[in-house]
Amino acid sequence: MTPATANKDGSQEDLPRHLAIIMDGNGRWAKARGQARVQGHRRGVDAARRATTLCGEAGIPYLTLFAFSSENWRRPDEEVRFLTQLLALSLEKELGRLHENGVRLNIIGDPASFGRNLAKTIDRAVEKTSSNTNLTLTIALNYGARQELVTAARLLAESCVAKELTPEAISEADLERVLNTRGLPDPDLLIRTGGEVRLSNFLLWQLAYTELVFTDVLWPDFDETIFWEAIAAYQGRQRRFGQIGEQVESQSGIG
Numbered sequence: 001m002t003p004a005t006a007n008k009d010g011s012q013e014d015l016p017r018h019l020a021i022i023m024d025g026n027g028r029w030a031k032a033r034g035q036a037r038v039q040g041h042r043r044g045v046d047a048a049r050r051a052t053t054l055c056g057e058a059g060i061p062y063l064t065l066f067a068f069s070s071e072n073w074r075r076p077d078e079e080v081r082f083l084t085q086l087l088a089l090s091l092e093k094e095l096g097r098l099h100e101n102g103v104r105l106n107i108i109g110d111p112a113s114f115g116r117n118l119a120k121t122i123d124r125a126v127e128k129t130s131s132n133t134n135l136t137l138t139i140a141l142n143y144g145a146r147q148e149l150v151t152a153a154r155l156l157a158e159s160c161v162a163k164e165l166t167p168e169a170i171s172e173a174d175l176e177r178v179l180n181t182r183g184l185p186d187p188d189l190l191i192r193t194g195g196e197v198r199l200s201n202f203l204l205w206q207l208a209y210t211e212l213v214f215t216d217v218l219w220p221d222f223d224e225t226i227f228w229e230a231i232a233a234y235q236g237r238q239r240r241f242g243q244i245g246e247q248v249e250s251q252s253g254i255g
């Protein structure tokens, strides 16, 4: 993996620093082929590998993948069991390659609920890759943004009880410090595959000013073309953060 930062056409301009992806549509991909849903999840792992490689090659330093939501426990036991095993096997299989490519693995959510086997695999992978600096790959496992915010509220309340903080002094930075994503920049671009136009409880705080790209492409079909189409859509947006367009243009030296 080359550390160069470049668009597909070789230009360096305006890549997202943090790309987040809601990887949706595995089940429908399989169904359309007359296969069991789990086959879609298998192919979904290949797509996750492609996304990681593409970010590494482009020089995007943060990639966050939504792999399992707090609400996905509502699925049949058999599918949850399959996903748990697939996650553990895939992580073991990919670990060597991730490490060679300078990828640092980070987990958000509550992966302990998946059992000891996956927890051990995760601990080993996070530990082994902890000094890598090319790409921080965050996988959201048993993650829900509302649960994250409730936990954050509890932690801040505890700090107040312990007199480390006063309620009126609580700042955005204090809240960010108690989120799962502490230390990560907010996503610049979110891609959701699979045709649904919703956030499904993903990174509700962090996505406040993120550019959103929704595509009907099902996750197992995610490839280089879709990746660069989403980046091009991002590059065509004007991020105003509440300002008016002329202000943003004069700051960027375009206007």
Ligand code: IPE
Binding pocket: 023, 024, 025, 026, 027, 028, 029, 067, 068, 069, 072, 083, 194, 219
């Ligand atoms: C996304 O694909 C993977 C997970 C949520 C684990 P789905 O399994 O949601 O696929 P669809 O949306 O049913 O097609």
Ligand code: IPE
Binding pocket: 022, 023, 024, 025, 066, 067, 068, 069, 072, 196, 198, 200
């Ligand atoms: C969102 O997909 C969660 C992940 C991709 C892990 P879902 O398939 O669970 O979302 P809903 O249920 O359609 O909102």
Ligand code: MG
Binding pocket: 024, 025, 026, 194
């Ligand atoms: Mg889905």
